[in-house]
Amino acid sequence: MGNEQGITPRAEDFSAWYNDVIMRAELADHSPVRGCMVIRPHGYAIWELMQGALDDRFKQTGHKNAYFPLFIPQSFLAKEAEHVEGFAPQTAVVTQGGGKELEEPLVVRPTSETIIYAMLAKWIQSYRDLPVLLNQWANIVRWEMRTRLFLRTTEFLWQEGHTAHATQQEAEEETQLILRLYRSFMEEWMALPVLTGVKTESEKFAGAVRTYACEGLMQDNKSLQTGTSHYLGQNFAKAFDTQYQTQNGELEYVWSTSWGVSTRLVGGLIMAHSDDVGLVCPPRLAPVQVVIVPIWKSDAERDTVLAVARGMLEQLREAGLRVELDDREGMKPGAKYYEWEGRGVPVRLEVGPRDVKREQAMLARRTGGKTPVPGSGLRRAGEAGRARWPQELLTAALARREENSLRGVTKEQLVELMNGRGGFAYGGYCGDEACEEAIKQETKATIRVLPDEEFRTDPGPSECVWCGKKAVTEAVWARAY
RNA sequence: CGGGGCGUAGCGCAGCCCGGUAGCGCGCCUGCUUUGGGAGCAGGAAGUCGCCGGUUCGAAUCCGGCCGCCCCGACCA
Numbered sequence: 001m002g003n004e005q006g007i008t009p010r011a012e013d014f015s016a017w018y019n020d021v022i023m024r025a026e027l028a029d030h031s032p033v034r035g036c037m038v039i040r041p042h043g044y045a046i047w048e049l050m051q052g053a054l055d056d057r058f059k060q061t062g063h064k065n066a067y068f069p070l071f072i073p074q075s076f077l078a079k080e081a082e083h084v085e086g087f088a089p090q091t092a093v094v095t096q097g098g099g100k101e102l103e104e105p106l107v108v109r110p111t112s113e114t115i116i117y118a119m120l121a122k123w124i125q126s127y128r129d130l131p132v133l134l135n136q137w138a139n140i141v142r143w144e145m146r147t148r149l150f151l152r153t154t155e156f157l158w159q160e161g162h163t164a165h166a167t168q169q170e171a172e173e174e175t176q177l178i179l180r181l182y183r184s185f186m187e188e189w190m191a192l193p194v195l196t197g198v199k200t201e202s203e204k205f206a207g208a209v210r211t212y213a214c215e216g217l218m219q220d221n222k223s224l225q226t227g228t229s230h231y232l233g234q235n236f237a238k239a240f241d242t243q244y245q246t247q248n249g250e251l252e253y254v255w256s257t258s259w260g261v262s263t264r265l266v267g268g269l270i271m272a273h274s275d276d277v278g279l280v281c282p283p284r285l286a287p288v289q290v291v292i293v294p295i296w297k298s299d300a301e302r303d304t305v306l307a308v309a310r311g312m313l314e315q316l317r318e319a320g321l322r323v324e325l326d327d328r329e330g331m332k333p334g335a336k337y338y339e340w341e342g343r344g345v346p347v348r349l350e351v352g353p354r355d356v357k358r359e360q361a362m363l364a365r366r367t368g369g370k371t372p373v374p375g376s377g378l379r380r381a382g383e384a385g386r387a388r389w390p391q392e393l394l395t396a397a398l399a400r401r402e403e404n405s406l407r408g409v410t411k412e413q414l415v416e417l418m419n420g421r422g423g424f425a426y427g428g429y430c431g432d433e434a435c436e437e438a439i440k441q442e443t444k445a446t447i448r449v450l451p452d453e454e455f456r457t458d459p460g461p462s463e464c465v466w467c468g469k470k471a472v473t474e475a476v477w478a479r480a481y
Numbered sequence: 482c483g484g485g486g487c488g489u490a491g492c493g494c495a496g497c498c499c500g501g502u503a504g505c506g507c508g509c510c511u512g513c514u515u516u517g518g519g520a521g522c523a524g525g526a527a528g529u530c531g532c533c534g535g536u537u538c539g540a541a542u543c544c545g546g547c548c549g550c551c552c553c554g555a556c557c558a
Contacts, residue, residue, distance in 0.1 A: 015552075030550075090557070111558095145482080145556055152557065205558095213558095225558060264558055295517050302516095334518030352517055362517085444554095481558085 007342075009276045014220040019149065021270055024342040025279040028149050035147040035154035039263065042343060043150075045287035046266055047157065051137065053189050053284070054159060054261065057181050063133040063161060068115050070139070071106035076114035079239040083113065086206020090142040092154075108141040113207065113232075113258055116162045117240035124164060124244050124254060131174075132164040140262075150267030151224070151481050158262035164242065164254040168233070171255035175231040178259045179212045182227040190265065191282040191393035192216045192272045193401055194226055195424070195476060197449030202433060205258075209233035215448040215478070217401045218271035221422030223448045223478035226268050229259040267481075272397055279344030280366055282390045290316055290323045290382060291340045292361075295333050295352030309351045312361060312378055319379040321386065341366060347385055349378075365389070407457045414465055414477060418443035424478050426451070428461030428471030435466040445477040 007024055008016040022028055027043030078084045092108040137159050147153050165171040179196055186192045194214035204211035208230035215223045237253035246252055273280040283289050294309045296302040309325055316323045326336050340348060350362040364370040373381045404423030414425050440446055450473045461471045
């Protein structure tokens with residue numbers, strides 16, 4: 001227990017609410033080190049579930065896990081011009097080791113392209129060595145000025161995929177494959193609908209040719225970049241001299257990609273679904289999917305109720321659900337309900353003497369509603385709930401996103417919307433960075449993506465929202481995390 | 482780095498203006514009674530008042546300096 005304070009309502013102060021939910025659900029805590037968080041067991045369990053699901057998908061699509069060092073020689077970072085410009089200001093640098101000044105400072109990785117390319121250059125000689133499809137689960141350090149639990153911390157956990165291909169087309173296909181993979185994970189596991197598309201020059205990854213991203217709308221109508229997939233062209237191959245010999249005996253640089261999602265996803269999960277009571281967690285990512293709360297008065301009642309409850313526990317575990325029996329004594333059922341609701345457990349089963357008599361349990365869903373289920377039908381109810389609920393959360397999140405998306409915005413609407421209630425604003429863009437920058441100055445909104453075809457408005461806009469010149473593309477604006 | 486707020490028991494806070502035995506709520510421990518939406522009673526443990534210095538007979542309180550954290554902005558996943 002520990003945290004009996006109420007949660008600040010979303011409407012009152014969204015960021016206070018966000019922190020309160022994290023504390024109440026015991027997902028993470030501030031650490032003694034500025035900007036760094038401690039991920040507590042319940043939060044880490046969510047991350048592990050995410051890792052498991054993603055890792056399966058990476059492996060199904062032919063990727064293999066590896067691990068590269070935390071330290072990167074400072075000179076490596078400098079080999080790709082845009083890359084160093086983008087990342088150098090954010091790095092932590094080790095200058096001493098074993099009490100002695102190092103000959104060359106070591107950067108704590110802000111991302112691993114450089115050290116991975118240095119190794120790929122050794123491993124790749126022939127077209128027969130391609131493609132190389134690697135992933136690593138690692139921690140990363142980026143010295144951010146301002147941090148927020150899960151969303152932006154100095155050190156964070158992520159996965160970074162790095163692939164090298166013989167052809168441009170294959171690399172581009174890989175970038176798209178991963179973008180789709182991320183999107184389906186976010187929708188199916190996190191119940192988070194995301195827009196996909198290309199980033200503008202100013203928003204792309206330092207060193208990439210193009211960056212694709214997933215963007216999800218949070219409950220405060222700000223957008224969260226939940227994943228990125230970069231087409232790197234031959235930029236890093238050239239910087240690290242990663243060449244291979246073609247079938248015709250010619251030397252060519254490899255074409256590569258990199259892509260990642262991080263513990264930020266946990267923050268996105270929180271902000272997408274949770275309410276003023278605490279965490280709401282889609283069942284697939286819930287460390288505890290069902291909690292059984294037994295209720296009794298006398299010792300005799302306790303014995304019978306607990307026996308029945310243990311049977312239910314067994315039954316549901318056999319059905320593959322993550323279930324806990326909360327048999328703590330000296331704590332009233334109501335107190336347990338509050339605790340588990342705060343932690344985001346999707347389903348609670350209450351079993352008391354009355355239920356034992358009727359051979360049933362009361363099933364209460366985290367998002368509301370309480371119904372009796374027969375003891376014999378628990379397993380079926382559990383499975384049905386597990387399948388149906390994420391769909392309901394996704395549908396609700398999708399509806400919320402669409403309600404807060406405005407298509408074909410005028411300049412006035414864009415300014416009003418971005419300085420007001422927020423959301424996604426679709427409009428024409430001339431492609432001139434001056435317009436992008438002006439909009440950012442005026443509204444703090446940035447182009448989240450140039451949306452993929454599926455998300456585009458039909459017919460598309462013909463004029464730039466800002467300057468009125470001919471639009472070269474449609475863009476989606478939002479304030480972002 | 483700029484603006485705001487805050488450092489007093491594990492957590493949340495009061496006390497500071499006006500210096501004089503460090504307090505409240507929650508949590509924790511023990512016991513008894515409780516248990517269908519945050520239990521009650523009784524007893525108990527727990528704090529060098531962020532740090533350093535100054536003023537004073539005496540500092541949580543007044544003065545000076547420093548440090549840390551949180552929130553808002555600029556930077557970013």
